[in-house]
Amino acid sequence: MSALSAPAAAETPRARFRPPAVPQVDVRGFWGARVDAVADKTADILYERCVEAGMLDQIDPDRPVPELRIPFMSMSPAAIGKPTFTASTVTTQMFWDSDLAKTIETAAYSLYRKPNPALEAKIDAVIDMYGKLQQEDGYLSSWYQRMQPGLRWTNLRDCHELYCAGHLIEGAVAYFQATGKRKLLDIMCRYADHIDSQFGPEPGKKRGYCGHEEIELALVKLARVTGNDRYMKLAKFFIDERGQQPHYYDQEARARGADPKDFHFKTYEYNQSHKPVRDQDKVVGHAVRAMYLYSGMADVATEFGDDTLRVALDRLWDDLNSKQLYVTGGLGPSEANEGFTSDYDLPNESAYAETCASVALIFWANRMLGMGPNRRYADVMERALYNGSISGLSLDGSLFFYENPLESRGKHNRWKWHRCPCCPPNIGRMVASIGSYMYGQAEGEAAVHLYCDSTARLDLGTTAVTLTQSTNYPWEGAVRIDVDVAKPAHFALHLRIPGFAAGARLRLNGEAVDLDRSVHDGYATITREWHAGDRIDLELELVIERLYAHPDVRQDAGRVTLKRGPLVYCLEGVDNPVGLNRISLPAGAALRAQAEPDLLGGVVTLIGGADVDSTEDWDGQLYRNEPPKREPVTIKAVPYYAWDNRSPGEMLVWLRRG
Amino acid sequence: MSALSAPAAAETPRARFRPPAVPQVDVRGFWGARVDAVADKTADILYERCVEAGMLDQIDPDRPVPELRIPFMSMSPAAIGKPTFTASTVTTQMFWDSDLAKTIETAAYSLYRKPNPALEAKIDAVIDMYGKLQQEDGYLSSWYQRMQPGLRWTNLRDCHELYCAGHLIEGAVAYFQATGKRKLLDIMCRYADHIDSQFGPEPGKKRGYCGHEEIELALVKLARVTGNDRYMKLAKFFIDERGQQPHYYDQEARARGADPKDFHFKTYEYNQSHKPVRDQDKVVGHAVRAMYLYSGMADVATEFGDDTLRVALDRLWDDLNSKQLYVTGGLGPSEANEGFTSDYDLPNESAYAETCASVALIFWANRMLGMGPNRRYADVMERALYNGSISGLSLDGSLFFYENPLESRGKHNRWKWHRCPCCPPNIGRMVASIGSYMYGQAEGEAAVHLYCDSTARLDLGTTAVTLTQSTNYPWEGAVRIDVDVAKPAHFALHLRIPGFAAGARLRLNGEAVDLDRSVHDGYATITREWHAGDRIDLELELVIERLYAHPDVRQDAGRVTLKRGPLVYCLEGVDNPVGLNRISLPAGAALRAQAEPDLLGGVVTLIGGADVDSTEDWDGQLYRNEPPKREPVTIKAVPYYAWDNRSPGEMLVWLRRG
Missing domain, CATH: 2.60.40.1180 (Golgi alpha-mannosidase II)
Known part of the structure; x- marks a missing residue:
């Protein structure tokens, strides 16, 4: 039975489970090595890349306001139309607070793992900048205070304002838990108090919510660590209000003189505000946004014992797991909306499957476990953890994937950084806090x-x-x-x-x-x-499984993939020096697991006999009336998460069936 | 034996074959219906769309100079810095003369087919505008005279100046042959004389050539119809000069104060000027550019009996036909360069395979026949004619494809027009002149x-x-x-x-x-x-063939396609209401040809038994350990060229082998 076909949700109410804080769990073994890579390399790298990108220039009130980075435009004579920056234009700088916040969070967990006084001093300095930046009323946004002053709370739909607040809250909680230092936590409590004074159902408050969900789950974390129930209620307000009519984003657009229809992504499905959350039954739109929303919903369902949310979450879980999830735990196949398309549409080579999206699915699955242990969620959490998420981080912790395709011609290689640097600190903080995903306590x-x-x-x-x-x-x-x-x-x-x-x-x-x-x-x-x-x-028996996809997944038709335990396997060109789609795996082919302690940090590979289509008798023909002849070949598969850590080459998860 | 594996080139010199002019051939039957569709509908539609696009406002000197159209820029966070309009070095207006010219050419052939006084009067009026626009010295370019005055001959690399001249020459020759009216021909002779005074090996003349080939083959046409040998020599000059060192585009860029390296497409392979044409052995770059170049080379090889060109052309022909041609005669898989990528890279669903490229391959193949009848070229011409080119025109002649994929989810549908409207008049003029491709005369x-x-x-x-x-x-x-x-x-x-x-x-x-x-x-x-x-x-025996692709075409691995006579077949969802990739065709499945006079204007369909992967026992699972069960199904295939003429739905050329 596949890990995705787990038993249905329990019907009896369960105790409220909360994850242990990072300092409650000491991690060794497989994940210990991953955490060490983050503590040894990633945490420092994240900070340095943020500095190189100019983020500190934006947040530090003692420095001159930096220039606006205008998206690159061709300067050719014909491209005469120069873009003008408008309030609805998104630049990476708009969400830099979130990238710094996730960097702080990664550093926090890493500092718990291994002392690093130099890094800690740098993070303390960043926190001091935020302390200086914060306004009297508690408001805190380097974008709206320094780059676009005077426009706060005018475009929740596009501009990541509450999203940045949410990530800073998560960073503050983590830094407090790991180091005991309260400064950022106090800053963020003041900001949360300010947000609470601005948003809510009470007369005179805004009934808005963020276009990129995140604040909801962050407020739950803040409520749990401070014991302040107002933050919990505010999280529930944002959840409850989402998608209600009259639609906040319509009103907000008109208030700033814009046409609500002038929304780049056309549909509010993009940010899951197309209908109230309890009415939602399809996983739609931007993948990370969706997973963060459902994470927040799960937290609120747990904390308030809200079964109406739980029912909606189970419908969404079913939809994702029965129609829209890669076998690696990757999700969101399309670059256009960084998200979902249509049922069973799971292209392999062009898969977007953003690292952040798998990380966010892990957040969601983990929070579903707040309502009680259930393999239905934990199996998927494990699948995403061991495959589509950590594929996004090189074994040494220094390089990153943004997209996680299931097939490559060898040109998809890890990056030092990304112009939209959300994924590196997201995978960093997740790996460094892995201990809190392993256990539940009630x-x-x-x-x-x-x-x-x-x-x-x-x-x-x-x-x-x-x-x-x-x-x-x-x-x-x-x-x-x-x-x-x-x-x-x-x-x-x-x-x-x-x-x-x-x-x-x-x-x-x-x-x-x-x-x-x-x-x-x-x-x-x-x-x-x-x-x-x-x-x-x-x-536990770790048998080598063959997995087949539902026949409506057209991209996997006639194909099979290999799995052992939680690990999905792939072929890499470096181990299999023929065009990987020339290989086919016969139904009865014997496969064996082989421990290779010196390979890729120590892995178990899968080795067996397969067939390869011969190119020898084609005589310069591109098409012919005879099918290719087949020859025997030995194949070796490695865990998917470890691919592209050696010389660049082809990679394939779904092999042709022989 | 597949049509692509034809005998090698003849070694003995042959007579010089020239195609008959359109009025020499009366076409009936299959192609007669296609020509009628163009004469009845397409020719008028092309003119109207050109008017709607504002082309006449640009060429008519009696009207105000129109505004420049600025390409749309995406505001997607996923596309920050990436212009949506990929050909960012040009605007559509820059090559509007060519679109009008191909519209004139289509109208000319159509007027020969069926009198249409209203259309003829409109074309005469356009010709009058060009007459007024032409400068004293013979120069004629609506872009450089009206939109970018003062910059003529400063950017041959990017700006389609000689390309537009070439298309206007082709239009002039066609209009003269079809109607006997000389006005446009005289205008274009004056322009050709001017070009001849500016370009050539003589001291004081420019040694340049166009970034988009076309002028070469047009000058050959002009020489043949006028008997003026200077045009023939000028065609040869452009061919001979291409890719020589020092590189003209480097010099030209520096002369206008630009860095030669600041070229959007990075490599001169894009326009086939990376090396002298006789040294070229790989079909590279922009597909239409490549085919137009090779067409001009073939004409010059024929007219000058130049075997050095012939040898190069045969190398290029081999390369295209053994490694880079879709089974439909489509070519150029990539949208990024509208052209070629790497050997055996033939993606189906994302195939660019521009209609113009198949049309241009037909031009090339037809001109190779100038050196003598040879199935090696004629078979490929026929393949492109019956499949990847006329797929670009709806059966009624009113709608167009720009891209011709070999697989579709049902969302690739014919357009009324295109922002870059090169394909509609290109397929129009080719179909309307089909008679001249059927015969050769020497x-x-x-x-x-x-x-x-x-x-x-x-x-x-x-x-x-x-x-x-x-x-x-x-x-x-x-x-x-x-x-x-x-x-x-x-x-x-x-x-x-x-x-x-x-x-x-x-x-x-x-x-x-x-x-x-x-x-x-x-x-x-x-x-x-x-x-x-x-x-x-x-x-001729029209057996139903199964075709298999070379094993290095990874996208067709484990797949088979059906062909009968010159026609490649596909499945459409409207005939086969299951997900088409759920279907697999067993090796021994019986298939029969069935005449269906009332279907799609009268076609022969292929009908037979196949298997379909069952979705019935999946119980909401997306992945499982058992392969899908198979059930029998009857499939019906229709000729590829006729797809998307009924209700939108899936389409598939390469079926899974059972």
């Missing part, structure tokens, strides 16, 4: 969502428990979990049984646990009085 | 290149001969040719035996002709004294 309940060598100190309300995982997952399927409690404690421990692991076996202190009885929603639950020294052994 | 030799119900009055130097073809080709393979001569005459008659027609049979006055002995270069030659009433019967 009153009297603990959940293990992901298997990875790690130690988690969980807060179950009246009880604290330390779980220590020892495992070489995802390369091997054996997981040992040691339980430590200060004194015997009664709680439920939920252990995810991945959808791919049909033959899983579980033992508690050496005694077999009957999975048929103990598994609900794809998690084995053991409720008992736990003692220090209790030991769990979970054995 | 001293003592006649050739039948294409089979179609028609009557040709050929000039063989000392002899005139009338050939009357009676046939229902391409739907049926029987062709009867009646020969009429005023008195018995000795000449060679060359009859093409298409590459697909392995079992062809030929009879002369009822007696079998031995094809093994009489066929050279794919043409059966009968040399004898011909008498009025001589009758030829040719029987």
